[in-house]
Amino acid sequence: MTEFRKIDDNFYVAPQITVDDVARAAAMGFRTLMANRPDHEEPGQVPMADIEAAAKAHGLAWVFLPVQSGNITDTDVERFAPELQRAEKPLLAFCRSGTRCSVLWALASARSQPADVVLIRTLNAGYDLGALRPRLAQQAQLGQE
Numbered sequence: 001m002t003e004f005r006k007i008d009d010n011f012y013v014a015p016q017i018t019v020d021d022v023a024r025a026a027a028m029g030f031r032t033l034m035a036n037r038p039d040h041e042e043p044g045q046v047p048m049a050d051i052e053a054a055a056k057a058h059g060l061a062w063v064f065l066p067v068q069s070g071n072i073t074d075t076d077v078e079r080f081a082p083e084l085q086r087a088e089k090p091l092l093a094f095c096r097s098g099t100r101c102s103v104l105w106a107l108a109s110a111r112s113q114p115a116d117v118v119l120i121r122t123l124n125a126g127y128d129l130g131a132l133r134p135r136l137a138q139q140a141q142l143g144q145e
Contacts, residue, residue, distance in 0.1 A: 004028070005098060005125040010089035011105055013098040013125065018046055019054045026058035031088035036080075036104060037095040038066035061088050069096065072103050077139065081108040102127040110136040111143025 002021045004012045012030070014021070016037065025033060033055045039048045048064055055062040063083050067076045084091070084105070093101035102122045106129050109118050115136040122129045
């Protein structure tokens, strides 16, 4: 069973989920499912079309926003931030390990929350993103413009 990790009351992350995990997510009250992992990233990965079909069958909104592992760009954050804002909550985002989703959330959230708060939330979920502090400061500047 895939672990769903709470970042805040409205945003959770998970490693790669299965079709069965979608039913569990719906039963737990999630309203939106977001995939931040490209299809075919590794052999045997569940096809996103299967996850999307399960999400829709269980009444969940579906967002497919693939991001390359280890190379999250400012453009990725620009695409992620509005999706996070407009999505029905709570939202469950997934990728290979949950790290990509956490990084996207942290960078987008740094525009409106102090970096220390962002880093504590991700650390409490099991993701130490302290190395992102310079990029969080950069995003905070964008949030003030």
